[in-house]
Amino acid sequence: MPETWDYTVYIPNDLRAVTVCRRTLRLILTLHGLTGLVDTAELLAAELVSNAVRHTKGPAALRVRRTVEGVVWIGAWDTDPGPPEPPQPLQQEGELEEAGRGLGLVVACADCWGWQPSARFGNRGKYVWCELEAA
Template sequence: MSECETWDYTLYIPNDLRAVTVCRRTLRVILTLHGLPGLVETAELLAAELVTNAVRHTKGPAALRVRRSPRGLVWIGAWDTDPEPPPPPRPLERALDLEEGRGLGLVTACAEYWGWQPSARFGDRGKYVWCELSAA
């Protein structure tokens, strides 16, 4: 497999649900300008779920990070100030009827891979919850 163009963007956001819309629109622009319009809908959905969880369940700032690997995967991560792991995802078929708690179910259903990792990248202890999409 040949290597492809790599890039890495981070958008720092306040603890405000309006930031979810800012993240979705920013992600749309990034993917479109890098020639990946076919990923936009799925990526927006997954980023919105990850960022909503980061903003809704923590009190501190958050961040959306989007990058493309040399292998062509698009990595989408939401950072927040809670170092605890996210709750296990509910199976999507059970989560769809719920008002809350379906985010990671959607992520596991739509992404190639997902996970979480502790991170202190922004001066605060916290974690990234991330997923990967194939851009090929």
Template sequence: MPENDETGDTWDYTLYVPNDLRAVTVCRQTLRVILNLHGLTGLADTAELLATELVSNAVRHTKGPAALRVRRSAEGLVWIGAWDTDPEPPEPPVPLEEALEREEGRGLGLVTACAEYWGWHPSARFGDRGKYVWCELGVA
């Protein structure tokens, strides 16, 4: 396996998880394995932090299942998204300085600070309405 995924190959993985906080750890570890397999070890720490924030929000704030989706675009970006069963948009992120002083509600502030881009869009899985909250990291 190459040290860097310079092949420009695209890939796409989805991990469906139950509404259980333990699923956050499963998603984080699965993401690290995916990045290591594709030679993107340098992204693993930041990607794990962002996936943890996105998936934990999906599991904490909804009652249904969730999913982690990770893909590599032809442009070289790694896209990380968390799907949940709540179709409502996420709360706007607070500024990073304020987020760091909070006990809760700092997730999207960290995502905003660490990712190239982030956003959300409505989506459906399992026949339920919901949304994806996502972010992108440059492979560099």
């Protein structure tokens, strides 16, 4: 049975928090021997946290855990209880548009993703999450 763990990083509504979350996630995965997931996990966490900070006004959180099945679950909580915007298809090579790519990247890189209502800090909100097989 794989080792299970659960970390939550509470962050202010500040775009600098994206870098804090990426580096914290890299450290967590490295210390747990999951270096093969680091690059993809960092990309996914950055997209989820960036969306949480850009599209809401309140605090946010990054949660990362390893389940008993060995899956790494990455979620970003924000204060908007409504569903996220539907994922947009990724742009074709040569197109420079970066805005709006977040959930498209999550869909393309994660094994699965979703969202669920969730309250934190006394506020209603939601988690947008994804999973990576740790194998």
